[in-house]
Amino acid sequence: MRRTTDRTIPNGPSGEEKSGAGEPVRISSGRPGVPPPLIMEESREGRRAVDLPEPDVPEAELPGRMLRESNPDLPEVSELDVVRHYTRLSQTNTAIDTTFYPLGSCTMKYNPKVNEMAAAEPGFAQSHPLEPEEATQGSLELLYRLQGALCEIAGFDAVSLQPAAGAQGELAGVLMIRAYHEQRGDAGRTRMLIPDSAHGTNPASVAMAGFEAIQVPTDRAGNVDAKALREACDERTAGLMITNPNTLGLFEQQIQEVTRIVHEAGGLVYGDGANLNAILGIVRPGDFGVDVMHFNLHKTFSTPHGGGGPGAGPIGVAKHLTPFMPGPLVVAEGDPLPWENEGVSGADGDRLLDGNSTAAASSEAASRRVYRTAMPPRSIGRVKAFFGNFGMLVRAYTYIRRLGPVGLRSLAENAVLNANYLKALIGDVYPVKYNRPCMHEFVAVGNVVEGIQTMDVAKRLIDYGFHPPTVYFPLIVKEAMMIEPTESEGRETIEAFAETLRRIAREAREEPELLHGAPHVTPVSRLDEVSAARHPVLCYGG
């Protein structure tokens, strides 16, 4: 017999205080697609999912006055309750595994399952970060290999894998720029230039590092305005934070000029690597003048986004910034340290070929190497306990190892081709401001008819089984709809999505109420975010 659960909800919105207002009505929620009640509401006294053994040692006296007076108010549920609850919750989500998810700037590409298997290898998953280095040579080797691969891919001299996410990479990078200027006695450089198209994390990171964010406009072609940049640069300029391709999905046409202007003014160039997917194997940020850049491994290198995280945001740096990197880094015995004057750059061919396809010989060579950790001499310090989001690093390395240089370039080409194709299929209906080939994504305008907003189009897409694009970003395009199809999608999906967008544009003219009321097929329709923020209920019973 199937146990159905009920959920109690108030009978419609009635005034300011919604929770508990009105007469409760019962809605059966046993069918798929309808979320289960809160797990706290499913609690029944005495139920439990797992058991633990009795102590096999003599029981010690418990320190009475230090103890909790009552057990924490956690749900009491059976194992089946837990399984059914979270399975059903998951079924109310859209995800890459279920749905085309063209969320611009987030690179929602397919996440290969072999990555998960590699990260779950007991040798990795059970490896403790504070065991002696001799006992963790495998983990250190993995980190070393990934450092080298990322250096090579983006053209840097060293990589720190510590930052847990892109925004933390930004903070670390800006702190390094600050430390660099201070070290040179150039402490008056406190202004960071940021294009008006930048991600919100850029100015937020700058503020956390104690710098002032100065906005630089975008020119008519969708590039950083070089003239304005030149005027903004002076002896107070710490540097420029630039995203290339930028958030309009365009490659900065004067990128070398832009980095030269900043360098000539004594500043450094920070690269936001969120959009690296478009240029893998096409061009390396280190080669066009970026001094420090974060990678988003969860975007470019296919680690799952996890409903918000974890990500990983390693930073690559040019030689002159290596002494300031957050540490520790992994080094191989016998290699010169990245910050030492003599010797190889981080992109040394030999070490990258460790574990190469000429199998036995070189993997034997790799296993003979000894790895250890090292802290750069003028490090900004740790930005995270231990070694970064290791599990994500294993996944990203697995991905790079699968593709190799040919595969990486080919994926970038396909990402860019897919975006341009989609743009061509919808550009006449949803205008795209800048008329030149885009990179991995493009920004269209969604308010196709008066009375319809981009949000309406986005919500209607949900009814057709698509996750909406990023909307209302970048801020410099009104009613923006930022679409990133990624290389993972086949032509049929791109065409079906384009056809749906065109159909929605027709609906906008003919039956606008369909858009205003969307989504119609989800467990809830549009939620009242204003009331939610005005009277926040942030926990059960809260």
Next chain:
Amino acid sequence: MLERLGLERVDELFADVPESLRYPELQLPAGKSEFEVLEELRSVARRNSAASDVRSFVGAGAYRHFIPAVVPFLSSRGEFATSYTPYQAEASQGTLQSIFEYQSMLSALLEVDVVNASHYDGSTAVAEAVLMSVNVARGRRRDVIVSDAVHPYHREVVRSYSDRIDIRVRGDERERTAGELASLADEETACVVVQYPDFYGRVPDLSGVAEAVHEQGALFVVHVDPVALGLFRSPGSLGADIVTGEGQPLGIPVSFGGPYLGIFGCSKSLVRRMPGRLAGQAYDKEGRRGYVLTLNTREQHIRREKATSNICTNQGLMALRAAIFLAALGPHGLREMATLCYHKTAYAVRRIAELRGFAVHEEADTARFREFVARTPIPAAELVERAQAYNVIPGVALSRFDPQRTHELLVCVTELDSRADIDRLVDVLSRCHEGNAA
């Protein structure tokens, strides 16, 4: 597709890329098939002792605990794992409701009003708590007092976040009780930070500390271990204003240090200064209950340089693991797990204290949880090295964090260590020492 674009070759799409820099020859090994890559990675993983039957008593901020089968099984579902930040609430109720449940369960465990959707790990949660405290004081208080018994790496991260923006971190130059720390606070102090249980496994008595801190107008920040709270008093009941914690013990493997879970909670009055995402309850027009990301005006995508933090991507999937873990254990299970850790630690303490040459410093009525410092007759680092011959890693030599502390070993015991495992540890310690005598 190219035809539709009026192009002949795909490289024509890259005309904006400087020609001289285009198509670098990447010095990377050629790609391999799935099974070859997996085999290669397995062979790398096998270089770790974790791949063999080495028994490890290493904790120090990362703990091996029982993980119920439902945790990896459910959290790895693609619908959860391959979604992202729930910007479109109606299409992401699964993620949002699970975050709301996580917030609710953690709030019950910590006994604080609000817990957010997660930070990167315990260390960055503490660092953000420090920044938040300074912000709550509108930047006018820039002095921060931190206990020396806060994890040394966490203190390093606090300094990385503080040093260059004129926040002064002090108090950890020497050992101090929580009461002594509170008495250092003055009108410049933004917050006092303690760890509970502390880095050395002691459960400090925090009664009266919050009052002393508040008297100076400062905030009391308590960094916790969530498993210990199955048994010990909650930080909320001890008057904490901000609670941070490392959530890794809640169903997350040690995985060489990450990904982990930064727990972050605070009292209701501070919520608008809180960094990080929050899920909140909301209703649609038909009165159906759902969940949304809320209080977004604190955040970088709205407020840019005026945001409470730059955090964007967090550790959502780890928060989901913690929620499933807590639901699976329930109130009794968590207490039992904590109690097992407590008894086994006490047993290990007693057995090691009995060993010739070893000592476990007894402070009057100090409770210990899961970890303790053993004084060793030979340098602890040497002991660790010798023990490898017996396939045992007996703990972390404290010299790894402080070169002065040569003869101290931090030993961790959890519910996963049987009496026989602990007896073997004791035996190996004794042999390693006697080996020295001989």
